[in-house]
Amino acid sequence: MTESAGAGRDAESVSKFVESFAAQLVEAGMQRMAARVFAALLASDKGVLTSAELGDQLQISPAAVSGAVRYLAQTHMVSREREPGSRRERYRVHGDQWYEALTNREAVLKRWEAALREGVNSLGGDTPAGRRLAETLAFFEFIEVEVASMMERWREHREKTFGQG
Numbered sequence: 001m002t003e004s005a006g007a008g009r010d011a012e013s014v015s016k017f018v019e020s021f022a023a024q025l026v027e028a029g030m031q032r033m034a035a036r037v038f039a040a041l042l043a044s045d046k047g048v049l050t051s052a053e054l055g056d057q058l059q060i061s062p063a064a065v066s067g068a069v070r071y072l073a074q075t076h077m078v079s080r081e082r083e084p085g086s087r088r089e090r091y092r093v094h095g096d097q098w099y100e101a102l103t104n105r106e107a108v109l110k111r112w113e114a115a116l117r118e119g120v121n122s123l124g125g126d127t128p129a130g131r132r133l134a135e136t137l138a139f140f141e142f143i144e145v146e147v148a149s150m151m152e153r154w155r156e157h158r159e160k161t162f163g164q165g
Contacts, residue, residue, distance in 0.1 A: 033060065033067060037072060038093065041091060044093075047093045049090065075101055077097050077101050102151065103147075
């Protein structure tokens with residue numbers, strides 16, 4: 001039995017959840033293998049699996065695991081760590097992975113805002129294209145403020161609900 005199935009859990013039910021949730025992530029735009037690996041990690045009791053465990057559970061190659069983990073690490077959805085006393089890596093999903101992924105998007109929004117500001121200046125704010133870019137810029141600036149406020153509310157809610165900061 002794999003760790004992801006866990007003691008007393010039905011491996012088939014776990015697999016159905018992993019594939020179902022992964023399909024939802026793919027529909028939202030995530031890469032297919034990354035979605036499957038993320039869902040498998042999320043469904044594992046410890047939130048930690050090795051490449052071999054992921055490959056066995058998902059029936060995918062080490063190269064597929066590697067590519068998926070690379071994407072997930074870049075988006076701050078998982079982290080890599082070494083097994084104590086070994087060169088083998090294991091991959092961990094954290095309880096705050098959504099927070100990390102969303103706050104990482106703030107840096108992307110900042111870069112988009114800078115590019116849009118430059119575009120408005122280059123095209124002229126009084127042209128149709130310049131006005132469209134200015135409205136897009138205003139939207140991203142709005143989202144940035146709202147995300148910061150929402151994340152503060154989330155931290156408070158999380159503390160009340162789960163007792164974690």
